[in-house]
Amino acid sequence: MVDKTHPKQAQDEAAFVEAYELRLAGGAPEQVPPLWRAEIEELVKLHAQIAAIPLPEVAPSVRAVVLSAAAQAVADRPVSVWARLASFLLRPGPILVGATAAAVVFALAVRDDKPRTSVDSGAVALLENADPRAAAPVEVPAAAEEPPAAAPQAAPPIGQAAPGAAPALDQAAPAAAAPALAAATAPRPGPADKAIAAEPASVAPQGAADMAMNTKGQRAADEAKPRAEQQAAKADDALEDQVFAGQKARGAAPEPMLGAVANQAGQNQVEKRLAAEAEKESAPQAQEAAQVQRKVPAAPAQVQSAQARQDVDAANVGADSVKDLAKSQAAVANLRAEIEKTSDPNKRAALLLQLLSVAQQSGDAKAAAWAKGQLAAQSPAKAAAGKSAGGQAAPAEKAEKAESDKSGPAKVKASSY
Amino acid sequence: MWLLTTLAILAIAAVEAVSDEALYDRFVAGDPKALGVLYDRHARALKAFAIQQGAARPDDVVQDAFLRVVRNSQAFKGQSKFKTWLYTIARNLCVDASRRDRFRNGPSLDAPVAGDDSPTLGERVATDMVGSDASRNTADLQFRGAYEEAMAKLPAEQREVFSLREVSGLSFAEIAEATGANENTVKSRMRYALKALRDALADFA
Numbered sequence: 001m002v003d004k005t006h007p008k009q010a011q012d013e014a015a016f017v018e019a020y021e022l023r024l025a026g027g028a029p030e031q032v033p034p035l036w037r038a039e040i041e042e043l044v045k046l047h048a049q050i051a052a053i054p055l056p057e058v059a060p061s062v063r064a065v066v067l068s069a070a071a072q073a074v075a076d077r078p079v080s081v082w083a084r085l086a087s088f089l090l091r092p093g094p095i096l097v098g099a100t101a102a103a104v105v106f107a108l109a110v111r112d113d114k115p116r117t118s119v120d121s122g123a124v125a126l127l128e129n130a131d132p133r134a135a136a137p138v139e140v141p142a143a144a145e146e147p148p149a150a151a152p153q154a155a156p157p158i159g160q161a162a163p164g165a166a167p168a169l170d171q172a173a174p175a176a177a178a179p180a181l182a183a184a185t186a187p188r189p190g191p192a193d194k195a196i197a198a199e200p201a202s203v204a205p206q207g208a209a210d211m212a213m214n215t216k217g218q219r220a221a222d223e224a225k226p227r228a229e230q231q232a233a234k235a236d237d238a239l240e241d242q243v244f245a246g247q248k249a250r251g252a253a254p255e256p257m258l259g260a261v262a263n264q265a266g267q268n269q270v271e272k273r274l275a276a277e278a279e280k281e282s283a284p285q286a287q288e289a290a291q292v293q294r295k296v297p298a299a300p301a302q303v304q305s306a307q308a309r310q311d312v313d314a315a316n317v318g319a320d321s322v323k324d325l326a327k328s329q330a331a332v333a334n335l336r337a338e339i340e341k342t343s344d345p346n347k348r349a350a351l352l353l354q355l356l357s358v359a360q361q362s363g364d365a366k367a368a369a370w371a372k373g374q375l376a377a378q379s380p381a382k383a384a385a386g387k388s389a390g391g392q393a394a395p396a397e398k399a400e401k402a403e404s405d406k407s408g409p410a411k412v413k414a415s416s417y
Numbered sequence: 418m419w420l421l422t423t424l425a426i427l428a429i430a431a432v433e434a435v436s437d438e439a440l441y442d443r444f445v446a447g448d449p450k451a452l453g454v455l456y457d458r459h460a461r462a463l464k465a466f467a468i469q470q471g472a473a474r475p476d477d478v479v480q481d482a483f484l485r486v487v488r489n490s491q492a493f494k495g496q497s498k499f500k501t502w503l504y505t506i507a508r509n510l511c512v513d514a515s516r517r518d519r520f521r522n523g524p525s526l527d528a529p530v531a532g533d534d535s536p537t538l539g540e541r542v543a544t545d546m547v548g549s550d551a552s553r554n555t556a557d558l559q560f561r562g563a564y565e566e567a568m569a570k571l572p573a574e575q576r577e578v579f580s581l582r583e584v585s586g587l588s589f590a591e592i593a594e595a596t597g598a599n600e601n602t603v604k605s606r607m608r609y610a611l612k613a614l615r616d617a618l619a620d621f622a
Contacts, residue, residue: 077490
């Protein structure tokens with residue numbers, strides 16, 4: 001269609017139409033140029049009359065035809081799943097359902113945002129700051145299947161439980177070391193434990209699991225006590241058998257002095273063997289103490305994990321001194337109990353000598369003084385018995401001699417007798 | 418409760434305010450009811466446009482226009498408004514129909530349909546245009562008759578522009594796009610159409 005209108009004239013006509021549209025849009029008559037004002041006012045009235053004419057109705061069959069064709073087209077057309085989903089979700093029903101669900105979720109979220117108590121906050125903070133290694137799946141360490149000698153190198157990392165720790169504890173645990181072991185494995189009553197103990201298990205499942213782990217470690221330490229006592233009793237029986245064996249050897253000797261010396265020699269051998277066994281057994285014991293300490297994650301809190309690491313380090317560093325101390329204390333306690341139970345003066349004197357020797361080796365001055373006192377108290381009766389026996393030396397003198405032999409530069413061995 | 422009520426009102430308002438293009442997208446996505454909504458919005462104005470363009474069967478124009486919308490859904494790229502696309506289709510249908518009717522030996526608009534006292538075809542078309550409301554008064558009938566007569570006398574380009582602007586509500590830019598003419602040209606045609614109608618309907622102003 002060719003536009004034959006002059007440009008200038010076209011601009012005027014366009015300006016007139018724009019003024020007419022402005023007037024129809026609600027503009028004031030004064031906004032219309034005076035030249036066109038009267039004409040535009042007449043056109044506005046005509047526009048109102050034309051707009052009042054109702055639109056013609058369309059035959060209903062046309063609508064039916066169009067909608068059926070639309071339905072057919074939709075049925076024939078491959079529509080993607082996403083397009084169908086979008087079409088479904090944009091309808092009023094899904095919109096209302098979605099809005100309702102969003103409102104419910106929002107209301108629940110607002111309801112859950114109420115302030116927590118201090119206990120809740122502490123427990124939640126502990127759970128949030130939990131050592132991730134504590135939640136790691138429990139692995140069976142290779143150390144559980146290896147011999148005890150290789151166990152220290154194969155110790156599991158902190159936070160992982162060692163299933164073989166408890167059976168290893170059963171093998172050697174002197175009674176004197178049991179309290180230290182229990183103290184090393186017991187959970188530290190730090191703020192983390194307090195918070196977890198205050199938190200119900202249903203509210204903090206992770207804290208409950210940690211509490212269970214703590215209880216497990218404590219139970220293992222508690223179980224180690226009677227077993228260690230049983231082991232100590234076995235050691236006492238062995239010691240007693242050895243003492244009786246020494247007495248038997250003394251009785252078989254032609255000279256009472258030789259019998260006493262043989263008894264002393266037998267006691268020394270028994271002592272050395274016990275010391276060697278205790279040393280062998282205390283090595284895995286110290287290791288197991290560290291393992292039990294590792295096995296007890298106590299709480300997921302970093303504070304308690306750090307405490308556990310410190311304990312493990314202390315157990316590793318002082319393992320030698322602990323095992324020596326435990327061995328000596330066990331021997332002293334066993335000998336002292338045996339002395340108090342024994343009524344036979346000879347056996348009592350032999351045990352006192354052995355106790356004195358062990359106490360001097362371990363540096364237990366109290367036990368050594370007690371042994372000396374007992375020997376001194378027993379010496380008058382023994383002196384008389386010694387004279388009647390043909391010059392047998394008094395126990396006090398023998399104790400002094402034994403002391404001088406052990407402290408002297410040229411130690412005389414029992415085998416030289 | 419007030420929150421749910423507010424959300425429901427907002428949802429209903431959002432559905433009511435869905436544009437023609439969004440409805441057509443839903444139809445393309447597989448919702449035939451969306452096309453029903455579009456039909457209800459535009460069918461009557463489209464028939465009025467077809468009548469003013471001199472279509473012998475305005476309902477057929479409406480039906481064919483919507484059927485093309487249904488069948489040529491892939492042709493609509495969304496670069497123009499759905500309304501502009503629909504009226505472009507209807508305009509082309511009217512042009513094709515006028516070309517067919519030009520070579521057809523059809524009855525004259527001025528000849529009586531049945532007998533000598535029956536209304537002419539032109540009067541019947543005008544009656545169809547204004548509807549069959551029995552409550553309309555005589556003045557309105559006279560105005561509508563004069564209006565349709567004045568519209569019939571307008572040149573096709575001016576009648577087309579005036580109908581699209583006053584009846585269908587398209588903007589001048591959309592009319593220019595639908596007719597393929599310059600916007601200023603469209604406004605010039607509108608200006609001449611207004612002037613002719615003002616002169617023809619001066620008695621009713």
